[in-house]
Amino acid sequence: MSATTRPSWTWTIEPPDGWLVVPSTATEPADAVRAWESEVVEALLESFLPEGATGPDAPDPDADHVATVRGSLTQTVGSLVTFADEAATEGARAMAGVGLLDRGPVPVLVTVGMGDPDESDDVFMTVLGAKGGNPVSPPSIEYPDLPDGDGIKVSRVDIDEATGGAWVSVAAGRRTEFPDGVVDTALVWRSQDLVLVPTILDAIVDLLPAVKIIRSTV
Template identity: 45%
Template sequence: MAGEGWTWQVAPPEGWLLVPTAATLPPDLLAAWEQEVAGLVRSSLFDDGPERESDGDPADRDPADRNPADRNPADEDPDGVLDAVRDGIAAESVANLRAFADGVIDGGALVVATFRVPDSAPVPVLATVGIEPLGDPGDDLMTALGATGGSPVAPPRIEHVDLPDGDGMRVTRLDLDPQNGGAWVSVCLGRRTEHADAVVDTVLQWRSQDLLQGPAMTELLDELLPAVSILRSAQ
């Protein structure tokens, strides 16, 4: 996938998942994956968490005295409308992830999503790996990271990152959507590793209109990068 003589893969850390595509899983396994992940999304967004032991069993208390977080939705939603809405939100989230992954796989990219952003559906990150000849100036890498091009509100913020296995660079930028004037924030993290006959570039890209996610995604991309491993293919 990375190039002739090379392969790469992502071993998602805890709280992350690799999003499959229609080209990588048969329909029955893909449907099973979607169902399982929809359940995880629903739990992450709507479950109230463990009950506090000091409060006793909420079922033993009068409904009027219960903590709102302990109430059973069925008590107030006998027809299951709320459950149906929550199921729909979770299913839509999974469908969006799958559509994103199906849309980029032909370009050799993978989509990895994290559950680690509070109060959010799984947040997708685009992962790509490219092989360049020795002496490559890195123009394509800089473009992929967002260091050049586009119409940023201010010059992109470029940071060099110390990595144990290569040279790292993080680019953070804010752009205006020319169609509606909305703001887009992006954080991209790159790694360039030199070999005897080539340089290998890893790029993680995150982009969203939720500006508040930026700090969390900066830390999470740092966590994800070591999970992308590149190996020479068997000759």
């Protein structure tokens, strides 16, 4: 490698079926984000209503129900964009899973960062929930085999001191080694929907390969 070149990297997401990359108004034109919201609402509407409930031939008695569902989905999709806006301030992105146990879009935070392989991995483990905080019991940690890096899967439960409610966190991570450093990928979901935990655990591990690390020299 010549003295005028240096390694560089970036990352992108290639969402598989059932997943959406949520745009952010912090990084994309507002009109493009609004168009995305409208398209997603209409696409989801079809899956949340009985066949034939929308369109010009839909029976009049369903009109109010369709409007109610559309309004609820509009609010949900708008919340996804708000989540993506908050993620963008930290250099992260947001994804949403569709059709997981018939739930609405399930938001997942995606972060990618490069580090020194000789330094402690405490930050990465804390992001995944394997360290820090005051969980109800020690986090459950597993190490799945991945084709493109060392994997880790973490789940934990914390109690919200203000409300007394239980919050579950599920995360999947991947450490990919390069000659000049390591790149850590983390997918994190946090919710009070305890029933969804087994499904989302498997789903986000399967989602890890969708986050692509791109290497180049500049």
